[in-house]
Structures are given as structure tokens and as C-alpha cells.
Amino acid sequence: MKKVVEVKNLTKEYKELKAIDDLSFDVLEGEIFGLLGPNGSGKSTTINCILQLINFKKGSIKIFGKEMKPNSYDIKSKIGVVFQDVAVFNELTVYENIDYFCGLYINDKEKRKKYVDDAINLVGLNDFIKFRPKKLSGGLLRRLNIACGIAHKPKLIILDEPTVAVDPQSRNNILDGIKKLRDDGATIIYTTHYMEEVEILCDRIMILDKGKILASGTSDELKKLANIEEKITVELDNLEEEKINKIRTLKNVEDVSYDGSNLIVTYKKGNNNISKFMDYLKGEKITYNKIFSERPTLNDVFLELTGKELRD
Ligand SMILES: Nc1ncnc2c1ncn2[C@@H]1O[C@H](COP(=O)(O)OP(=O)(O)OP(=O)(O)O)[C@@H](O)[C@H]1O
Ligand SMILES: [Mg+2]
Structure with a gap:
């Protein structure tokens, strides 16, 4: 071209x-x-x-x-x-x-x-x-x-x-x-x-x-440059610190954050992350209102590359 x-x-x-x-x-x-x-x-x-x-x-x-x-x-x-x-x-x-x-x-x-x-x-x-x-x-x-x-x-x-x-x-x-x-x-x-x-x-x-x-x-x-492949959001209340820490140790999990109502779990490459995570939540008897999965946005990529928000 x-x-x-x-x-x-x-x-x-x-x-x-x-x-x-x-x-x-x-x-x-x-x-x-x-x-x-x-x-x-x-x-x-x-x-x-x-x-x-x-x-x-x-x-x-x-x-x-x-x-x-x-x-x-x-x-x-x-x-x-x-x-x-x-x-x-x-x-x-x-x-x-x-x-x-x-x-x-x-x-x-x-x-x-x-x-x-x-x-x-x-x-x-x-x-x-x-x-x-x-x-x-x-x-x-x-x-x-x-x-x-x-x-x-x-x-x-x-x-x-x-x-x-x-x-x-x-x-x-x-x-x-x-x-x-x-x-x-x-x-x-x-x-x-x-x-x-x-x-x-x-x-x-x-x-x-x-x-x-x-x-x-x-x-x-x-x-693809970003390490994260998938972002799973779970709406749930009152998740204890120790359960959050346990999620951090799951296979392919890159990062976990929780603000009291939304749990965000980012995954590195890997297949069927959401179904595996739903099984895990069930096994742990953690109930939730909603769960959904997204591909990372360019904003996530930028955050990962630079460690900061692009919009300032
Ligand atoms: N005439 C100038 N004299 C001195 N410094 C300048 C001048 N013009 C731009 N700069 C500096 O050069 C850098 C790049 O500025 P530039 O305006 O190209 O950024 P930008 O990406 O267009 O930003 P914005 O999104 O705010 O428009 C900045 O640090 C700015 O302060
Ligand atoms: Mg400008």
C-alpha cells in the first residue's frame, strides 16, 4: 500500500x-x-x-x-x-x-x-x-x-x-x-x-x-500486547477479604479488585475462564446477582503498558 x-x-x-x-x-x-x-x-x-x-x-x-x-x-x-x-x-x-x-x-x-x-x-x-x-x-x-x-x-x-x-x-x-x-x-x-x-x-x-x-x-x-485477555465482573455484596485473596491464587488470574459491590477479575490468556470461575464460585458457595465477561478495552491496554489512565 x-x-x-x-x-x-x-x-x-x-x-x-x-x-x-x-x-x-x-x-x-x-x-x-x-x-x-x-x-x-x-x-x-x-x-x-x-x-x-x-x-x-x-x-x-x-x-x-x-x-x-x-x-x-x-x-x-x-x-x-x-x-x-x-x-x-x-x-x-x-x-x-x-x-x-x-x-x-x-x-x-x-x-x-x-x-x-x-x-x-x-x-x-x-x-x-x-x-x-x-x-x-x-x-x-x-x-x-x-x-x-x-x-x-x-x-x-x-x-x-x-x-x-x-x-x-x-x-x-x-x-x-x-x-x-x-x-x-x-x-x-x-x-x-x-x-x-x-x-x-x-x-x-x-x-x-x-x-x-x-x-x-x-x-x-x-x-494482544496486553497480558490480560478477559475481564470478568461479578456483582455481589459482602465478599470477605480471605475469599478475595483465594481468588487471587486461581490459575490464570492476573488481578482482582473489589469495591464492595463489584468484583473484577482479570485473566491472562486461557480458555473457558468464565465457566470455570462460575464453577469455582458455586463450590465456594458464593452467591451473586450478575456475572459477565468482557474483552479488554484499549484503555485497559494503555493502563497496563503505562500504569496510568490515558485521560488526564
Ligand atoms: N510553543 C511551545 N513552547 C514550549 N513548549 C511547548 C510549546 N508547544 C507545546 N509545548 C510542549 O510540548 C509538549 C507537547 O505538546 P503538544 O501540544 O504537542 O501535546 P498534545 O499531545 O497535542 O496535547 P493536548 O492533548 O493537550 O493537545 C507539551 O509538554 C507542551 O507543553
Ligand atoms: Mg494537542
């Missing part, structure tokens, strides 16, 4: 701080590439370097097979960027904003009208085209920000945390829109610190921490 973005040995320092530390990765044509990491891990800095908006100490960036330089306007015209901070004109209406940004690249009036309409449809702003940004809710404003960035139908789209502080309806609309852009042929880099988003959206994921790659791969590949 063709490489749309090639980043090699990228290093960016702010005085003593290594914001990006010898980072190398590729983004392949037609994929949604998730750049995941906690606050300050270097997501926005990586994007700014890829776009050559800031200078960096070391490394090379290729886009569409060509070296990216600060004045590579031919390459830049094929990229759509949705920055983390909303950047639209307050004096212009929704329609005029999208038309303005699209007009930076598309001169032909008729073509532009079609492109602007497509963008409005994609983000579902049809009922708001005459509104000015100040009148829009946070979610609608984010959707306008996205429409402005993608209206010229760029081949590469970079979105920096486009769903921060939006309501669930706007979030779903945005995620559906991004999938549609991919299905229409765009390559997408999507940064976020929401695990569940990359899990449902991204073809491949790279987890960044302190400017370094912590792990990368498909969601399934990342889950």
Missing part, C-alpha cells in the same frame, strides 16, 4: 523539553490513522511538524512521496487541516465561512458551490447555513470548523481532537462524517485522547507518550 505520509526520526525540542523524541511512522493511503496520547504527549506538535508550520531539530517528512518543505504549496493544497482550536470568521455566516476556506483552493464557482454543499451535508449543518458562529452550540461550531477544513476535498485530512467538548449527537455525526471521507478515498490522521473513538474509528493506531511511540498497530494487535 502507498505511503501518504512518511515521518523519519523526527525530533522537536522546546528548550530542555523533548516534545517529540526520534519519532518515525508512516500513514498509508486510504486509512484512518489514529494518533492517541494524553495531554502534552506531542500530538499537535507532530501535526505542526508534518505540516512544516514549526521548525524542528532533526528528521524528515515526506507527503505523497515528496519531501515536505515550508513552501511546498502544491502539497499543502492537497491537505485539509482541522486544528484543535476552532478558527472561523465571526463576521461570516456558516455558508460564507465554508465558501471562503474552499475558495482558497477552488476557483471555479459552480464546482465550489457543489463542494460547499457537500461539506454542509457531511457535517449536517443544513439548517444553520445563515447562522453566524457565535450563535452555534459548541458541537455545531466544531462541525463548522471541520467543514471549513475539508470542503476543498483534500486527499489527506488531518484532524486534531475534533470532538473535544461536543455533545454525543455531534460526536456521532463527526465520527460518521470522518468514516465517509475515508470511504470517499481520503487518507486521515485523527488525533484524540478518547480511547473509545480510536477503537471504533481507526484502521491503525499509534499511542504516543512524551513524544515517543508507546505502541502501534490495529486495535486487535494492541489488545
Whole structure:
């Protein structure tokens, strides 16, 4: 598969701080590439370097097979960027904003009208085209920000945390829109610190921490990195400490926690864990209200890899 973005040995320092530390990765044509990491891990800095908006100490960036330089306007015209901070004109209406940004690249009036309409449809702003940004809710404003960035139908789209502080309806609309852009042929880099988003959206994921790659791969590949295979939750009251300790010694059990009403038992690889555990509970005469089993989430993987919550 063709490489749309090639980043090699990228290093960016702010005085003593290594914001990006010898980072190398590729983004392949037609994929949604998730750049995941906690606050300050270097997501926005990586994007700014890829776009050559800031200078960096070391490394090379290729886009569409060509070296990216600060004045590579031919390459830049094929990229759509949705920055983390909303950047639209307050004096212009929704329609005029999208038309303005699209007009930076598309001169032909008729073509532009079609492109602007497509963008409005994609983000579902049809009922708001005459509104000015100040009148829009946070979610609608984010959707306008996205429409402005993608209206010229760029081949590469970079979105920096486009769903921060939006309501669930706007979030779903945005995620559906991004999938549609991919299905229409765009390559997408999507940064976020929401695990569940990359899990449902991204073809491949790279987890960044302190400017370094912590792990990368498909969601399934990342889950295999974790030692835990299965998480069993049991709803039950009044479980004594000694019984909990005994559970800790069971075969394949990795970790046990109990908060007074939920017992969570994580298992390493192994088969039929839940049925064996139910048999065990029966043998011990431990009664419960509910029991269910889950596969580990990306959040569990991240916790195991780093020992901390991703969302901070
Ligand atoms: N202009 C700057 N001057 C000094 N330090 C900076 C500057 N921009 C970013 N940094 C630092 O570089 C590191 C990476 O920041 P960056 O904004 O890339 O993180 P991020 O992953 O995008 O975080 P967030 O999720 O908060 O947007 C942070 O420690 C940040 O404080
Ligand atoms: Mg950022």
C-alpha cells in the first residue's frame, strides 16, 4: 500500500523539553490513522511538524512521496487541516465561512458551490447555513470548523481532537462524517485522547507518550500486547477479604479488585475462564446477582503498558 505520509526520526525540542523524541511512522493511503496520547504527549506538535508550520531539530517528512518543505504549496493544497482550536470568521455566516476556506483552493464557482454543499451535508449543518458562529452550540461550531477544513476535498485530512467538548449527537455525526471521507478515498490522521473513538474509528493506531511511540498497530494487535485477555465482573455484596485473596491464587488470574459491590477479575490468556470461575464460585458457595465477561478495552491496554489512565 502507498505511503501518504512518511515521518523519519523526527525530533522537536522546546528548550530542555523533548516534545517529540526520534519519532518515525508512516500513514498509508486510504486509512484512518489514529494518533492517541494524553495531554502534552506531542500530538499537535507532530501535526505542526508534518505540516512544516514549526521548525524542528532533526528528521524528515515526506507527503505523497515528496519531501515536505515550508513552501511546498502544491502539497499543502492537497491537505485539509482541522486544528484543535476552532478558527472561523465571526463576521461570516456558516455558508460564507465554508465558501471562503474552499475558495482558497477552488476557483471555479459552480464546482465550489457543489463542494460547499457537500461539506454542509457531511457535517449536517443544513439548517444553520445563515447562522453566524457565535450563535452555534459548541458541537455545531466544531462541525463548522471541520467543514471549513475539508470542503476543498483534500486527499489527506488531518484532524486534531475534533470532538473535544461536543455533545454525543455531534460526536456521532463527526465520527460518521470522518468514516465517509475515508470511504470517499481520503487518507486521515485523527488525533484524540478518547480511547473509545480510536477503537471504533481507526484502521491503525499509534499511542504516543512524551513524544515517543508507546505502541502501534490495529486495535486487535494492541489488545494482544496486553497480558490480560478477559475481564470478568461479578456483582455481589459482602465478599470477605480471605475469599478475595483465594481468588487471587486461581490459575490464570492476573488481578482482582473489589469495591464492595463489584468484583473484577482479570485473566491472562486461557480458555473457558468464565465457566470455570462460575464453577469455582458455586463450590465456594458464593452467591451473586450478575456475572459477565468482557474483552479488554484499549484503555485497559494503555493502563497496563503505562500504569496510568490515558485521560488526564
Ligand atoms: N510553543 C511551545 N513552547 C514550549 N513548549 C511547548 C510549546 N508547544 C507545546 N509545548 C510542549 O510540548 C509538549 C507537547 O505538546 P503538544 O501540544 O504537542 O501535546 P498534545 O499531545 O497535542 O496535547 P493536548 O492533548 O493537550 O493537545 C507539551 O509538554 C507542551 O507543553
Ligand atoms: Mg494537542
